[in-house]
Amino acid sequence: MPSSPATILFDGVCNLCNGFVQFVIRHDRQRRFHFAALQSEAARALLARHGQPLPAPEPDSVVLVENGRVYTHSEAILHIAAGLGGWWRALALGRVLPRPLRDAAYRWVARHRYQWFGRQNSCMLPTPDLKARFL
Template sequence: MTELASYSFRNDPNVPPHDHDKGLIVFDNECIFCSSFIRFVFAHDPSGRFLFTAAQSPLGQALYRHYGLDTTDFSTNLVIVDGILHTKMDAFATAVRCLGFPWSLLAVVNLMPRRLVNAAYDLIAKNRYRIFGRYETCLVPSKELRARVIE
């Protein structure tokens, strides 16, 4: 877990309202790797536990600002579950844990030394566009996924 803000985003008047009963994943929608992760979570989340928003959206920008993160360098996905912010590899582990078995087994990454896994995460994040590519146009999600995306 990350302690980036002294008060909940729920009390921040600058954060647009959304359904707080669901988890929220904030992702870089220009990053092919990040968008693929969102499609993976969506495909394995039949109960609709998560909503999604792009880091570039008004909600994403407000959350990045709220947590004191750079609003132009989206080098971590944000996963917010039960009002708690998770970043970097902890964000990944939290998301897959919420998907249940067998995907929750991937949360084993949280048993590894945090410094090591976050260094690996940072290395991939820093080079994500070069390794995986970048969308030049906005990805058009399916109707089902679009229903769970907050613009």
């Protein structure tokens, strides 16, 4: 077991990102992932501890911090899918596609996510039973 939990950093006002977090919560049977909005001080501190730049005002990537490594864009999604176990591990086969191609598709969706899925005025608040999994 890693010394600190695998942490997913996400755009807290993005409806697509919030939906992704809800998906991970539903499928993370081992409760190995923790979460923080990229807009939060906790996320900024975690990124700084790992020597990563602070997110832009409108972040363009989900970030996974796991075992001292930082993953972004398509690589973060593939690592998260593998971490969910079961059938979701099969999505890791996406690594056969060149990363520049995967990341280009990821960035295209990220550029349009507010237009397609909308955004909130503030970051989501976890329910009391999920609060321990949010930084």
